[in-house]
Amino acid sequence: MSIHENRRPAHAVLVSVALLSTLAACGSPGTADTSPTPSASVSAVENAEGDLTVLVSTPDVAFYEALAEAFEKQNPDVDVTVEGQDYNALATNAPRILSASNPPDLIKLGSFGNLAKDELIRPLDDYAEAYGWDAWPQSQFAAARIADDGITRGEGQLYGVGPGFGLTGIYMNDQLADQIGLTDPPATLGELESALAAAADEGIVPVMTNGKDGGTAFLLQNLQMDLAGSPEQMRAWVFGQEGASLAGDATTEAAATLQGWANDGYLPQDVNDIDQTAAPTRFTAGEGLFFPSGNWQAPGLDQAEGDFSFFLFPPADSGGQPTAMTAGSNLALSARSDNPDAAAAFLDFVQTDPEARQLTVSSGGLVPAGPADASTPEADGVIGDTVAAFDELVAEDGLVDFMANASSSIQVNTIVPNLQLLLANRQAPDEFTSELQEGYERETGG
């Protein structure tokens, strides 16, 4: 068919250009003012009532349903519904879910992104005062505070609290440790490296970790904090504070150490292909002496065959402070919730009630913080190790948030890709440091 309508394409182009420019001039998308601001002052409620919806990620549903049941027993007039969504889908859809007409009252969020700035979640300081949370050790709330600029964390209004904290450390396969004559967990970085060398000599994979989706970032962060001598540089960076930077010798040395470990065969050969479900599976099957991970793996390891123990990442020198990353499993209160009082009562319950705290440890795989004099849950095995380690760290203020939480996409855009390049010897350690800082400035500076 070769009919040429010479004028029609020209018309079409003109029309589309006109249409496009008209719409482009149609004012900016989005709205400035979204939710109603809370008006009356709040107070602690004795008996919560009404309906409550809690939205969490799918693996947490069983744990939160147990918490909900315990809460309903104490507050018979309230009805709690727990809903679950895939973790990634939840992170992606959180803004949409919260701005819908019927949002959940409480939503589990790893990071808050722009939700605070867009006023989709409600600050909790008035409830903190009503329930007395402001008298507890405050470092547990630092990561969930967001300043007025909506970006800087660590200071400002409180936006999320939760039943407990995830904590990182290293799991050790006790049977493989016996094989190389390791009786006590390494107490310094030097001892750790000797253990790695000994394991490699015996033909044991020294460290099992997931390079595909960020397990190697734990090692990098711990090494950086060790070699910097203090977690302050990292803490400021993760909280997005003014002028924070990871550029410097500590980061480059940490990257060089990690790259050296990969070259010496201390990491699995296919480390960049192992993801976060494959790594614990392979570790429990006996591949790997050490497994840097967190207390969320503890329930699974206690049930698996074999003996495992948990220790915090050792400091650089003996007598130094061990470092660990922690992040609260935080629930945020939706700004459009129609039952904020009951929601706040639930938040207080999960932090203080002894039964809830026990559930947090045994079912949630987390460690509760709460008031200084709160009940300590009972636990043994690996879980017991993690509880003890966390209490030690809270007391010494050694908690730092994960590098991945510096911004909502820095893990996927910057940290993981550059670590993969580093471990494949396609990037020099100092290049790594500059790429990391550049990526960070791009994501946080805007």
Next chain:
Amino acid sequence: MSARLVADSRAGVVKAGPGRRNWAGLAWIAPAATMYGLFVLYPLTQTARYSLYEWDGFGEARFVGVANYQRLLTEPELRSSISHSFVLIGFFSILPMLLGLVCAVALARMDKNVFGSGARTVLFLPQVIPLVGAGIAWTWAYSTSGYVNQILGWLRLEGWARPWLSDFATALPAVGLIGTWVSFGFCTVLLLAGISRIDPHLLEAARLDGAAYWQELRHVIVPGLRREVAIGLTVTTVAALATFDIVYVSTNGGPGYATMVPGVEIYRLTFLSQEVGAASALALALIVLVLVVVTPIQLLMRDD
């Protein structure tokens, strides 16, 4: 002078009628046109609008003009994602077309028996499977203990075994081969239909003139497939440039940035970084890129 053709139902003859609009025709296309307008054209105008702002999708938007487009030209990751999608054109488009041609020609000869139609069905199955399912299945196959390495083991080629999707050198070709697998059946079936459309008298005439099979192929069959090749190349090239599902599921742009493509980058900008303006600018750039690549194909293959 433009010819306006109106179907005359009485005579069944097409008549030229200057000044008479084809109302019946417009009525027939109205539903499809409305859907197209609502779900394709309108969002397109909105994307163009968003690309001029810095916006997170919910709060206030800040007008920034062409800043988002400038970013496209300066950030190296965004530039390399476009070059990766060109590599994928080779795997999603050119390779399946060549393989499809070979297969279609072979199948055309055995079209008459059951084996032929069974083969067609089996070959077309990859098109029917959702891309996400294909991506996941292939990720397992490519893993350290997956089928690909197992088969290499059977063939005594263990030295070549590696985590294909996590090795910097092989990741992009490996992802490309998934796309080849998906498109190959489509190209085969398309070209097979084209071959059956070729006038058998032409083939007979060529044979009578003493042409060998490969001469028949070169002078009658391949030229006769021009339209199908154009369609196939267009569809698969657009798929290659806009690909998202396969890459997201198998490598998520990794290792490093080795398999990053514009589709995944747009997803990340929108949903993870919450930079709707930058994502919209990249999306529009992708549209322009697709047009730039597809138009020459269409023009080259036009038979008039």
